[in-house]
Amino acid sequence: MSEKTPDRRIARTQNSLWTALQSLLQSHSWDDITIKMICARGDVARSSFYAHFDTKLDLLDLGFSMVLADLLPLAEANTTASGTFVTTDWMVDHILENPGFFMRVSRSQSDVVLFSRFTKALEDLLAQELTAMGIAAPATTVTFCIGGAFALVRDHIETRAPTPPATLKALLAAQVHKALL
Numbered sequence: 001m002s003e004k005t006p007d008r009r010i011a012r013t014q015n016s017l018w019t020a021l022q023s024l025l026q027s028h029s030w031d032d033i034t035i036k037m038i039c040a041r042g043d044v045a046r047s048s049f050y051a052h053f054d055t056k057l058d059l060l061d062l063g064f065s066m067v068l069a070d071l072l073p074l075a076e077a078n079t080t081a082s083g084t085f086v087t088t089d090w091m092v093d094h095i096l097e098n099p100g101f102f103m104r105v106s107r108s109q110s111d112v113v114l115f116s117r118f119t120k121a122l123e124d125l126l127a128q129e130l131t132a133m134g135i136a137a138p139a140t141t142v143t144f145c146i147g148g149a150f151a152l153v154r155d156h157i158e159t160r161a162p163t164p165p166a167t168l169k170a171l172l173a174a175q176v177h178k179a180l181l
Helices: 006-026 035-042 044-052 057-078 084-096 100-106 107-134 139-158 164-181
Strands: none
Touching: 006 035, 006 044, 006 057, 006 164, 035 044, 035 057, 035 100, 057 084, 084 100, 084 107, 084 164, 100 107, 100 139, 107 139, 139 164
């Protein structure tokens, strides 16, 4: 087996745990979720959890890295500075799949770890996408863009006459372009 091919058992266990964590996050705050709960939901022994992770944060980081690994090739292929951004388009789609979850997590003190890690993952992805476009943006600008994107999406969710997702994506792209000027 080559180094690039992960053991299927390891991948299956990690995917089960990641899926279990995602499921638990739908109904529990980050602080309330225990490793015991994750293992029970994923039908994985605690000893197996600890064979792969030291903490539930390590599992969360692995989950975000798996999602970003799927998105990074798309972001790096977006080499035109016109149009939309893979990062913000994906963010809109992801958040609008479960807006109540986003609103809870983005405002909850007990979910601050989850939201800060999500924010950092999006900042890293946008920075890599901008680099692929040949745009050298300071980290503060990238942080500003993601924060502004969250604000627009939050406003979209809270309004009684929401903006169509395609329009929201275009607004976000325009916001990022303005920030880069």
